[in-house]
Structures are given as structure tokens and as C-alpha cells.
Amino acid sequence: MIKYIAKRLLQMIPVLICVAILIFTLMFFVPGDPVQIMLGDYTSTPEQIAETRARLGIDKPYWEQLVIYLNGIVHLDFGESFILGNDVGEELLERFPRSLTLALSSLGFIVILGVPLGVLCALNAGKLLDKILMVLTLILNSMPTFWLGLLMILLFSVRLNWLPSNGIGGVEYYVMPIIAASVGSLANITRQTRSSMLEVIRSDYVTTARSKGLSERKITYGHALPNALIPIITICGSYFGFMIGGTTVIETVFSIPGIGSYLVNSINSRDYPVVRGSILFIAFSFSVIMLVVDLLYAFADPRIKASYAGNKRKKKETAETGADEQPAAGKEGT
Amino acid sequence: MRKSVSKKIMALLLAAMLLITLGACGSSEEPTEGDTQPQETLSLGEQNIGAEGDAAASEQIEYVSYALNSASFDLKPFSSPASGRAQTFQYVWPRLVYLTSYGGSLEEAEMWLAKSVTRVDDVTCDVELYDYIYDNKGNHITAEDVKWSYEMVATVGQSVEVGNLLKEIQILDDYNLRFILNSPGTGKMETVLGFHRMAICDKDWYENATEEELLSDIATAAPYYIKEFVSGSLVVFEAVEDYWQKDESLRGISGSQNVKTIYCPVIAEPSVRAISVENKEVDFTDIQISDLGTFYENGAVKDGYNMLAVGGTTALDLFLNMDEESGSPVATNLKLRQAILYAIDAESCRIAAGLDDSCSWLCYDFGTVQMAGFNEAWKEDYWTYDPDKAKALLEEAGYPDGITLRFMYTSNMSSGMVAVLTENLEAVGIHVEVMGYDQALYNTYKYDSSVWDIIIDNKGGYSLIDNYNNLFSPGGYTNGGVNFCKDQTLYDLVDKGMLTGAQEDYDAIHDRTVELAMGRGLYASATIYVSQDGILDMITNHYMYPMVNAWTYAEDFVSNYKIN
Incomplete structure (x- = not known):
């Protein structure tokens, strides 16, 4: 397993380098001049514009800029913001906990609520409860996050005065953002769990378990659910990765200074170091999350865990199996 | 039977959800006309004090909160x-x-x-x-x-x-x-x-x-220092205890310390800023015109609020490409330019942008009517909307069957205004290739005379002559003025106006821009600040930004801002 993790971590390096080169190239060729934005309209002379370009290092040719950029990345130096002049890496680290808090809490919310709801729907497939929940999830899934966020503010902040409408602080500040960010995905998870469970509970081994006289609860949570988890974990992983950098709307509505809003502001102002640093940071976070997701597969499905085992162990197991069994059986097994 | 019951339950459930959703919207009071349509003019600079007669605080108040609109x-x-x-x-x-x-x-x-x-x-x-x-x-x-x-x-x-x-x-x-x-x-x-x-x-x-x-522990000779700076979220200013200017009579607005601590949370979303004031989470912020009805009705500020409208620094202007080497048909054809300008109904554009007399002003020059040097006489005949005249001019210009022109704007401008402007031009036979770009792209393309024929942009200056200088002085541009106009007469007039500051020179510049038909001003809108009751006097600096440190607070003013 450790070898697998190490291998995956090493695989992340070329992925991140590719992302770095891609985003650098895109930003290099995208029209829009950061210097014009910084210096304003009518106040800057061509000489001043050229001087500022030179100071920012964007007057150099593509390859030279790329090499400087990659060299910085290797040294974990994401550069300084063109607009604010501060260290991009430090700013990302300051904002990351807020995005992470939002993403983790939302993930927890959708898993805790979405999975049991999905199971409930599957167990009551075709019945009234299932239909109600499916319609509900459809409605939730159709709600634009922005609209829902504002609506929640109007209801819970303005009307009822229960929760603060914006900002960061205690738990109460995160309640509405988490719910607003989660409802769409909650619906997805509920539907995915229902679909996976329906597939599993019709399997032969579930029928066998039932015929053996096991309780429905044990069959559902002990046998069916673990086998239905793989697609749910996949969705959760993707959702979590998306939440790290993709909650711009939620961050804007609820005034949470996270990575998403930082990225969007910087795209608008063509703040190249911030855009590149943020994208790379999000790519790294996403890669790590996907690694964790793959590891979770192993816990959910022993067959996958077995496939993670190193060659040495496999050989050892094969040798042990070969000593006990007939060689022909081993061949059959393969 | 069972199916029919389940359908009924489903219908009831949906109806209930719809009601809950609608219930969250709207005001707690009965809706009035004033909620959406302000009845009277919100006078520029005039303050609408919610609680007149309150005694002013003689001591420095503890704290006040002011929601900022930008995180970056x-x-x-x-x-x-x-x-x-x-x-x-x-x-x-x-x-x-x-x-x-x-x-x-x-x-x-x-x-x-x-x-x-x-x-x-x-x-x-x-x-x-x-x-x-x-x-x-x-x-x-x-x-x-x-x-x-x-x-x-x-x-x-x-x-x-x-x-x-x-x-x-x-x-x-x-x-x-x-x-x-x-x-x-x-x-x-x-x-x-x-x-x-x-x-x-x-x-x-x-x-x-x-x-x-440099970020959060500054050495400053101003009356406040930065107590806390949370990037993109909050800035806290604290009054300097031992401020160098001990003589109260010399402190003025800039040196005032009427409040000990100023909390400035960042709320980038405009509607949430308005909600924060309504909800008493912050004491003061700027709002958009769409939120005015929450605080203002029937020509008066609602109880519990104070309001200040300031403006006049910038106007939305329309410019025509004047670079004769750009290949733009507009640059070389005076009649065509005149046709464009007569085809535009600035009043309709303003209304389409959601603005009215309560918070905006039509422009009769590239500057605003508030700018020092503005001549009321200019209002009499300034590209008065006349589609028939525009059609005739278009024909005279050599385009009896119409012409297609490129119209550039930023995507954050009012889509309603852009639609009306486009429709105005289409109505006289000027077909428009609409080019709405994000600010960064727009800022790049606007200096390229080969990209656009017509452009709209927000422009301003410290005064009318400053505005003219900003727009038409060749020094700040690589290719003539704001619309690549290389008219020496105009340059000379602007230079003279800068030197003399005389009204006749301003008139001459204005007349020259009309003569050249190089563009026109459309409208200008106010920045509206709204505060909680208990703030008796709101002062802004010369760039219309609030001087919270110098405001007068009521004796019983207590901020509701929740300090974390």
C-alpha cells in the first residue's frame, strides 16, 4: 500500500508540471493586458507601460518566462501578485483553510444526509416516499446556488434573524454557505446511492443473505451498502475536489475569502501569478483528493485492496497458494 | 385510487414548497409603490437624516462598521x-x-x-x-x-x-x-x-x-492605524492614541477621531451589502439603485436609516473611432458620425439601465452636469434624439441601405442599456456587431483602433477641464486621445483651457467636440450610501469616499456590528 501511495505521489509530479505549463501557456496567450489594468487609462505613457512590463517580467519571450516560472514552482515560489504585490503562496495558504472548511463541512453534510436518504429511497423504491424524495432532490438539484444563497439570507438572516448573512467567524457563519453549497450535490448523492443500492439489492448474494435469515438491517448496511459505495465515493471525491476551488459563487454571496473568489478576481484583472498559483494549488489538492478516493476504494472493496498489494506480496501469495494447491488450479485461477 | 392520493400529496408538497420559497422573498411590510419606484429625487449631496433632533455624541464613540465592496x-x-x-x-x-x-x-x-x-x-x-x-x-x-x-x-x-x-x-x-x-x-x-x-x-x-x-502593522502619521487585516475579509482601524496633531482646531476632517474603532468587513455582493444594513449587521455601506426601495420611499428615507447620494465624478460616454488610418468608416465620415449620435436616445438608455432622476443625470457633454465648468446652455441642443434626422444623415453619408458597425463595451455594463442603444442604431439602419468583453480584454482592445467603431466607457476627472485633458490630451495615449482623435485644434483648445480655466475656453472645447461629432456623454449615476439611524452627519472626501472618522454620531448611537 505504501508503495502504491508513493507511486501515486510520484505520478502527481508530471501531472502538476503539465498543468503548470498548460496554465502558463493559456495565460500567456490569452488577450488582456495586466499593465493597462494596473496603470489605468489615460495616465500612463508608453515608456511607463514598458517599464512596468519589465518590472513584472512580462516583457520577456515565452520560453524565458516559462523557465523562470517553472524554476519558481520547483522552489515552491508561486511569485508575487501583480496587483497587490504580496506572495501568492502565502495568500493561498491563508485562504485554503476557509475553502477546506467549507468543502469538508459540505461533504460531511451531503454524506450524512444524502447516503441514508438514497438508501431509504432504494428500500422504498416505487413507493410514495421514494417518489416524494426523488421530486425533492430534483427540485434541489435545479436550484441555482446563487439564488438559493440569497433566499436563505432573506429568510434566516433578515426575516428570522437566526444566522449572520455574511462573513467568517464561528460555526454560525458557515451554516448557510454549507447548505447552499450542498443541496445540489446532496440531490446527486441521494440519487446515486439509490441507483447503486437498487443494483446491489437485486444481486444474488443479497438474496442468499436474505434466505439465510439475516435481518434486513444487516443485509442493507452490512452487505449491500458497502458494495454500493464505490460510485458514491467517486462522486464525493469529485465534489470535494470541485469544492476546493469552485465555490466562487458561495464565497461571493456569503463574503468568504476563499480560493475560488481569489482566483476569479485575479482572472478578471489578469493577475497571472495568482491565476497560475491558484490553478496549480487546486490541481494539487484535486490530485491528493483523488489519491485518497482511490485509497478509500480499497477499504470499500477488498478486491481493490488486493490489487494494490505489491508484486512481491503477490508472488509470495502465489507461491504459498502454489505450495498448497495443484499448479493446474492456479493456472485456472488466472 | 392509491395513485391519485399520491399525486394529490405530491401536488400539495410542491405547493407548500412554492409558498415557502416565495415567503422568503419580499419585505415584511405590505409592498408599496415606493419599494420599487422611488417617487422623488434623492438630491445629490443632500442628506436625508432619519432621526433629526438627536443630540450629537460629545465623546469619541466606541466603534462603527462600514461594509466595503471590494475584496482584492x-x-x-x-x-x-x-x-x-x-x-x-x-x-x-x-x-x-x-x-x-x-x-x-x-x-x-x-x-x-x-x-x-x-x-x-x-x-x-x-x-x-x-x-x-x-x-x-x-x-x-x-x-x-x-x-x-x-x-x-x-x-x-x-x-x-x-x-x-x-x-x-x-x-x-x-x-x-x-x-x-x-x-x-x-x-x-x-x-x-x-x-x-x-x-x-x-x-x-x-x-x-x-x-x-506593511500589511497590518504600519507606522503612520494618519489618525488611524491598521489594527487587523484579514485579506479579502476584514480590515479594522483603530484611532491612534497619541496623535501628533494635538491642536483640535487644526485637525479638521482629515484628523478627526470621532470613533475609536472602524470595522470594515468586505461584502462584495451588492444585494448582500444592502441586506447587511437592513439586518443591522453593519452600520453603513454603499448600495445599488436596485436596493434603494428598501431604504427609501415616497421621497423620504425610511425610519431607521440615513442616506447620502454623491456623484458627478464619472459619466458613461460614447466615443466614435476617429483614427483615419484604422479603416473604420466612422473615422472618415462626419455625416455617419452625426447619424449615429442623433440615433441614440440617452434617456431610454438610462431608463433601461434601471436609473431614473432619483439617482442619475443625463449628460450634455463628456463630463457630468456636476463638474465645475459645466454650462447649462449646453443642455439646449446636445444630440437631441431624432431618428428621422439620423436616417437622412445616414443617406447623406452614402449608406442609404444601412451599414454594419462594431460596437464594443464591457460585459459588466447594463445589458438593458446596451440592448436599447443597439436597438436605437438598428432602427435607423445602422446594424451593430455587438462586442461585449470582460474588463481586461476590453482594456486591451480599446486602445486598438482596428477593433471597434463605437465604444462606451466610464470616464471622469477632477473637473470638466481635467476630464477634457484626460480624454483628449495626446500625451497619455499611444495613438491620439481616447478615441484616436488627432485634431490639433482640439489639442490647442484643451491646452488653453488647462491654462486659463476660463468658461469661454470650456465652451470652445465643448463646441469643437460637437463639431467633430466624435462622441457624446450618455448619463451619470450617483453612489448611494446608506447608514443606520444615529449617524447624524455623513461626510465624504473629494473622491466621494466616506470619512467615517469625521462623522457626527448621535449620543445614543450603538453599533450592532458583531465583533468576532
């Missing part, structure tokens, strides 16, 4: 201009003089770090500093720091306009300086000495300060 900024002394920075810069960084009004002269200005300012000639001004200026960390501010700060703001602070105006700053002694401009001009010395992005600080402190200190 810092308050280091020399940094790129940004909206959030402009809104709060005046609390923590001092300048030589404080200009009390938009377009105000140096003679009306309030002294800040300067003890006195003496005009020597058209381009020269002597400034004497107080000899007892110390920042909150005990550093002594002298003439050398002032000169160095000006150099820094022009270079590191990217405020190149100051650098462009100044020829030289001479240090006469420790507390006396001489400012020499590159050329004479109305408002130029005011811009330099009262520059709103100016930060004067101690050179040694700055050069030895860490990044952290």
Missing part, C-alpha cells in the same frame, strides 16, 4: 490602485492637504501634514510642514520623507499621473519643500498636493519593514 486590495502605502483601497486609504495614510470637495481649489483645502501652502507662480508651490509630525511608532516625518513618498507613489504605487504632473520636488530645509509642475493647469497642483492615493510615511520605517508590517 491591501493598504500598504505604495500599492496598485484598487476599489477597497480607495474606500479606506484616507484613514491610515496622510497627505499634505485634504481637499474638502470635488473640484475644490487649494485655497479651500484643509491642511493636513502641510502647515501652509503658498503658490509661487503657475507651476510652483511652496509647502511648509508642521515640525512636530510623528507617526504612531515615533518616527519623525520630514521634508525628505515627503519627497521620497512622492517618488514611491509614482513608481511602486503605480500612480503615474502624479509623476507625470511633477517636474521636480525641491527640499528647501527639513520642513519646507517646493513643488514644481511640468506645466501650468487648472487643478494640477490640487491633484498633486491632495492626491487621493498619496501615502506619506517614514522612509526608514518603510525600507526596514517586513511584508507583515
Whole structure:
């Protein structure tokens, strides 16, 4: 397993380098001049514009800029913001906990609520409860996050005065953002769990378990659910990765200074170091999350865990199996 | 049977959800006409005090909160201009003089770090500093720091306009300086000495300060320092306890410390800012016109609020491409340009943008009607909407079957206004290729005469002549003025107007722009500030940003802002 993790971590390096080169190239060729934005309209002379370009290092040719950029990345130096002049890496680290808090809490919310709801729907497939929940999830899934966020503010902040409408602080500040960010995905998870469970509970081994006289609860949570988890974990992983950098709307509505809003502001102002640093940071976070997701597969499905085992162990197991069994059986097994 | 019951339950459930959803919207009161349509004019600069007769607090109040609209900024002394920075810069960084009004002269200005300012000639001004200026960390501010700060703001602070105006700053002694401009001009010395992005600080402190200190532990000679800075979220300003200017009579607006702590949370979403005031989570913010009905109805501010409308610094202008080498048909055809300008109904554009007389003004020049130098006579005949005349001119221009032109704007401009403007042009036979770009792209393309024929842009200046100079002076552009106009007569008129500041010269510039049919002003809108009850007097600086430190608060004013 450790070898697998190490291998995956090493695989992340070329992925991140590719992302770095891609985003650098895109930003290099995208029209829009950061210097014009910084210096304003009518106040800057061509000489001043050229001087500022030179100071920012964007007057150099593509390859030279790329090499400087990659060299910085290797040294974990994401550069300084063109607009604010501060260290991009430090700013990302300051904002990351807020995005992470939002993403983790939302993930927890959708898993805790979405999975049991999905199971409930599957167990009551075709019945009234299932239909109600499916319609509900459809409605939730159709709600634009922005609209829902504002609506929640109007209801819970303005009307009822229960929760603060914006900002960061205690738990109460995160309640509405988490719910607003989660409802769409909650619906997805509920539907995915229902679909996976329906597939599993019709399997032969579930029928066998039932015929053996096991309780429905044990069959559902002990046998069916673990086998239905793989697609749910996949969705959760993707959702979590998306939440790290993709909650711009939620961050804007609820005034949470996270990575998403930082990225969007910087795209608008063509703040190249911030855009590149943020994208790379999000790519790294996403890669790590996907690694964790793959590891979770192993816990959910022993067959996958077995496939993670190193060659040495496999050989050892094969040798042990070969000593006990007939060689022909081993061949059959393969 | 069972199916029918389940359908009924489903229908009931959906109806209930719809009701809950709708219930969250709207006001708690019965809707009135005034909620959406303000009835009377919200006078510019006039304050609508919610609680008249309240006694003013004689002591410094504990704290107040002011929601900022921009997340992307810092308050280091020399940094790129940004909206959030402009809104709060005046609390923590001092300048030589404080200009009390938009377009105000140096003679009306309030002294800040300067003890006195003496005009020597058209381009020269002597400034004497107080000899007892110390920042909150005990550093002594002298003439050398002032000169160095000006150099820094022009270079590191990217405020190149100051650098462009100044020829030289001479240090006469420790507390006396001489400012020499590159050329004479109305408002130029005011811009330099009262520059709103100016930060004067101690050179040694700055050069030895860490990044952290520059961000949140500053040494400043302003009445407030930064107590806390959470990037993109919150700035907290605290009054300097031992402020260097002990003489209360010399403090004025810039040196006031009427509140001990100013909390500035960042709320980028405009509707949430309005909700925050309505919900009493913040004491004060700027709102959009779409939220005006929440605080204002039937020509009066609703109980519990105070309101201030300020404006006049910028106008939405339409420019036509005047670069004859660009290949644009507009540049070489006066009749075509006139046809375009007569085809546009500025009033409809304004209404389509959601603005009315309560908070906006039509323009009769490239500047606003509030700008010093505006002539009321210009209102009489300024591209009066006349589609028939536009059609006739189009025919005279050689396009009886119409023409297709490229119209560029930024995607954050009102889509309603763009739709009406496009429709106006289409109605007379001018087909429009609409090009809405994001700000960065727009800022790049607007300097390229081969990209557009018609453009709309927000433009402004310290005064009418300053605005003309910004728009049409060739110095600031690589290819003529704002619309590549290379008319020597116009250049000369602007130069003359800058020198004399005379009304007849402004009239001449105005007439020349009309004669050339190079574009037109459309409309200008106000910035509306709204506050909780208990704020008796709201003051803004010359760039319309609030001076919360100098406001008058009611004796019983208590902020509801929740401190984390």
C-alpha cells in the first residue's frame, strides 16, 4: 500500500508540471493586458507601460518566462501578485483553510444526509416516499446556488434573524454557505446511492443473505451498502475536489475569502501569478483528493485492496497458494 | 385510487414548497409603490437624516462598521490602485492637504501634514510642514520623507499621473519643500498636493519593514492605524492614541477621531451589502439603485436609516473611432458620425439601465452636469434624439441601405442599456456587431483602433477641464486621445483651457467636440450610501469616499456590528 501511495505521489509530479505549463501557456496567450489594468487609462505613457512590463517580467519571450516560472514552482515560489504585490503562496495558504472548511463541512453534510436518504429511497423504491424524495432532490438539484444563497439570507438572516448573512467567524457563519453549497450535490448523492443500492439489492448474494435469515438491517448496511459505495465515493471525491476551488459563487454571496473568489478576481484583472498559483494549488489538492478516493476504494472493496498489494506480496501469495494447491488450479485461477 | 392520493400529496408538497420559497422573498411590510419606484429625487449631496433632533455624541464613540465592496486590495502605502483601497486609504495614510470637495481649489483645502501652502507662480508651490509630525511608532516625518513618498507613489504605487504632473520636488530645509509642475493647469497642483492615493510615511520605517508590517502593522502619521487585516475579509482601524496633531482646531476632517474603532468587513455582493444594513449587521455601506426601495420611499428615507447620494465624478460616454488610418468608416465620415449620435436616445438608455432622476443625470457633454465648468446652455441642443434626422444623415453619408458597425463595451455594463442603444442604431439602419468583453480584454482592445467603431466607457476627472485633458490630451495615449482623435485644434483648445480655466475656453472645447461629432456623454449615476439611524452627519472626501472618522454620531448611537 505504501508503495502504491508513493507511486501515486510520484505520478502527481508530471501531472502538476503539465498543468503548470498548460496554465502558463493559456495565460500567456490569452488577450488582456495586466499593465493597462494596473496603470489605468489615460495616465500612463508608453515608456511607463514598458517599464512596468519589465518590472513584472512580462516583457520577456515565452520560453524565458516559462523557465523562470517553472524554476519558481520547483522552489515552491508561486511569485508575487501583480496587483497587490504580496506572495501568492502565502495568500493561498491563508485562504485554503476557509475553502477546506467549507468543502469538508459540505461533504460531511451531503454524506450524512444524502447516503441514508438514497438508501431509504432504494428500500422504498416505487413507493410514495421514494417518489416524494426523488421530486425533492430534483427540485434541489435545479436550484441555482446563487439564488438559493440569497433566499436563505432573506429568510434566516433578515426575516428570522437566526444566522449572520455574511462573513467568517464561528460555526454560525458557515451554516448557510454549507447548505447552499450542498443541496445540489446532496440531490446527486441521494440519487446515486439509490441507483447503486437498487443494483446491489437485486444481486444474488443479497438474496442468499436474505434466505439465510439475516435481518434486513444487516443485509442493507452490512452487505449491500458497502458494495454500493464505490460510485458514491467517486462522486464525493469529485465534489470535494470541485469544492476546493469552485465555490466562487458561495464565497461571493456569503463574503468568504476563499480560493475560488481569489482566483476569479485575479482572472478578471489578469493577475497571472495568482491565476497560475491558484490553478496549480487546486490541481494539487484535486490530485491528493483523488489519491485518497482511490485509497478509500480499497477499504470499500477488498478486491481493490488486493490489487494494490505489491508484486512481491503477490508472488509470495502465489507461491504459498502454489505450495498448497495443484499448479493446474492456479493456472485456472488466472 | 392509491395513485391519485399520491399525486394529490405530491401536488400539495410542491405547493407548500412554492409558498415557502416565495415567503422568503419580499419585505415584511405590505409592498408599496415606493419599494420599487422611488417617487422623488434623492438630491445629490443632500442628506436625508432619519432621526433629526438627536443630540450629537460629545465623546469619541466606541466603534462603527462600514461594509466595503471590494475584496482584492491591501493598504500598504505604495500599492496598485484598487476599489477597497480607495474606500479606506484616507484613514491610515496622510497627505499634505485634504481637499474638502470635488473640484475644490487649494485655497479651500484643509491642511493636513502641510502647515501652509503658498503658490509661487503657475507651476510652483511652496509647502511648509508642521515640525512636530510623528507617526504612531515615533518616527519623525520630514521634508525628505515627503519627497521620497512622492517618488514611491509614482513608481511602486503605480500612480503615474502624479509623476507625470511633477517636474521636480525641491527640499528647501527639513520642513519646507517646493513643488514644481511640468506645466501650468487648472487643478494640477490640487491633484498633486491632495492626491487621493498619496501615502506619506517614514522612509526608514518603510525600507526596514517586513511584508507583515506593511500589511497590518504600519507606522503612520494618519489618525488611524491598521489594527487587523484579514485579506479579502476584514480590515479594522483603530484611532491612534497619541496623535501628533494635538491642536483640535487644526485637525479638521482629515484628523478627526470621532470613533475609536472602524470595522470594515468586505461584502462584495451588492444585494448582500444592502441586506447587511437592513439586518443591522453593519452600520453603513454603499448600495445599488436596485436596493434603494428598501431604504427609501415616497421621497423620504425610511425610519431607521440615513442616506447620502454623491456623484458627478464619472459619466458613461460614447466615443466614435476617429483614427483615419484604422479603416473604420466612422473615422472618415462626419455625416455617419452625426447619424449615429442623433440615433441614440440617452434617456431610454438610462431608463433601461434601471436609473431614473432619483439617482442619475443625463449628460450634455463628456463630463457630468456636476463638474465645475459645466454650462447649462449646453443642455439646449446636445444630440437631441431624432431618428428621422439620423436616417437622412445616414443617406447623406452614402449608406442609404444601412451599414454594419462594431460596437464594443464591457460585459459588466447594463445589458438593458446596451440592448436599447443597439436597438436605437438598428432602427435607423445602422446594424451593430455587438462586442461585449470582460474588463481586461476590453482594456486591451480599446486602445486598438482596428477593433471597434463605437465604444462606451466610464470616464471622469477632477473637473470638466481635467476630464477634457484626460480624454483628449495626446500625451497619455499611444495613438491620439481616447478615441484616436488627432485634431490639433482640439489639442490647442484643451491646452488653453488647462491654462486659463476660463468658461469661454470650456465652451470652445465643448463646441469643437460637437463639431467633430466624435462622441457624446450618455448619463451619470450617483453612489448611494446608506447608514443606520444615529449617524447624524455623513461626510465624504473629494473622491466621494466616506470619512467615517469625521462623522457626527448621535449620543445614543450603538453599533450592532458583531465583533468576532
